[in-house]
Amino acid sequence: MADERAERIAESIRPFRVEPGSSVDLAKDFDPGYKAGFLRKRASLDVLRQGVQMLTEFQAKLAAQSTHGVLVVLQALDAAGKDGAIRHVMSGVNPQGVHVYSFKVPSAEELAHDYLWRYVRRLPRRGEIAIFNRSHYEEVLVVRVHQEILDHQRLPPEATADGIWHRRYRDINDWERHLVDNGFRVVKLFLNLSNEEQRTRFLRRIDLPDKNWKFSAADVRERQRWDEYQNVFSHMLSHTSTEWAPWYVIPADHKWFARIGVAAVVVNALIELDPQFPTVDEEARRGLLTVKAELENEAPHGAAPDPFQQELADAAARAEAGAHAHGHH
Numbered sequence: 001m002a003d004e005r006a007e008r009i010a011e012s013i014r015p016f017r018v019e020p021g022s023s024v025d026l027a028k029d030f031d032p033g034y035k036a037g038f039l040r041k042r043a044s045l046d047v048l049r050q051g052v053q054m055l056t057e058f059q060a061k062l063a064a065q066s067t068h069g070v071l072v073v074l075q076a077l078d079a080a081g082k083d084g085a086i087r088h089v090m091s092g093v094n095p096q097g098v099h100v101y102s103f104k105v106p107s108a109e110e111l112a113h114d115y116l117w118r119y120v121r122r123l124p125r126r127g128e129i130a131i132f133n134r135s136h137y138e139e140v141l142v143v144r145v146h147q148e149i150l151d152h153q154r155l156p157p158e159a160t161a162d163g164i165w166h167r168r169y170r171d172i173n174d175w176e177r178h179l180v181d182n183g184f185r186v187v188k189l190f191l192n193l194s195n196e197e198q199r200t201r202f203l204r205r206i207d208l209p210d211k212n213w214k215f216s217a218a219d220v221r222e223r224q225r226w227d228e229y230q231n232v233f234s235h236m237l238s239h240t241s242t243e244w245a246p247w248y249v250i251p252a253d254h255k256w257f258a259r260i261g262v263a264a265v266v267v268n269a270l271i272e273l274d275p276q277f278p279t280v281d282e283e284a285r286r287g288l289l290t291v292k293a294e295l296e297n298e299a300p301h302g303a304a305p306d307p308f309q310q311e312l313a314d315a316a317a318r319a320e321a322g323a324h325a326h327g328h329h
């Protein structure tokens, strides 16, 4: 049954995967308004709850095993719902095992290093999930649209010479491959929003006073460069979706759909990683039983030698009695 669920999840995200080596034209290839015909908003809450539950279980094993780490990369235009997706999808996981990092305009110290430096510093440890809210991909997106940002990066002429974006794609692909080869899954999600839905969401941010803080004039300036962004996103997706770290383009016009899409892709990565609780070998197990005997000997007068074992036995007895009662119906 678990395998059936895994198969269903793998199946559901297949349409969102960017085939490595394919040439993406966002406007033609991916529909921001898609919401899988069979799903309704209300039923989606159940699906999301299941996804969150699975994430919680997997994350506990990932942390216990501490062999693999997971890097979740979230890219999107403004108002696509990155923050909400993170809040909902990660709502069940142990905060000790997850780090969210939002990358803003780089600081002077960050600009004094190579462009990947600040992202390397926020990578997950083994056993952890790190979420990049914006990521190293900004270096081939906003920086490509606003090439004046490159000037602040103080690169030598050979680094900014023709072919810079292809060299950056290569750097990024190689870096991600290095991470994957060393036990870190790289899960890449692009929340794909339509122009009209972005307009509506900006207006909402203006109309609702509690949302005003989220609105910035800069966002509207970026919106004027919509087509340029669609182009650099398409180009980036075409060149950095790899077998080891493929991109997923998640339809984002319906927030509820985007959230289950994000959850499904992250859960799928964890299913493939298949983390396990570590087990102890025979010798360690014998050691535990020796300690158990010592602890049982310390039981005060009148107390059960092992109160927890007593609880387990009681629960088993209750289950047995319940099964009996049902049998009579």
Ligand code: AMP
Residues within 6 Å of the ligand: 078, 102, 103, 104, 105, 106, 134, 138, 139, 142, 143, 149
């Ligand atoms: P927000 O995610 O809405 O808080 O905005 C963060 C801002 O930082 C966006 O306008 C990004 O384009 C900008 N930003 C993020 N990374 C970079 C970068 N590497 N270079 C320049 N601007 C960036």
Ligand code: MG
Residues within 6 Å of the ligand: 078, 079, 219
């Ligand atoms: Mg913003």
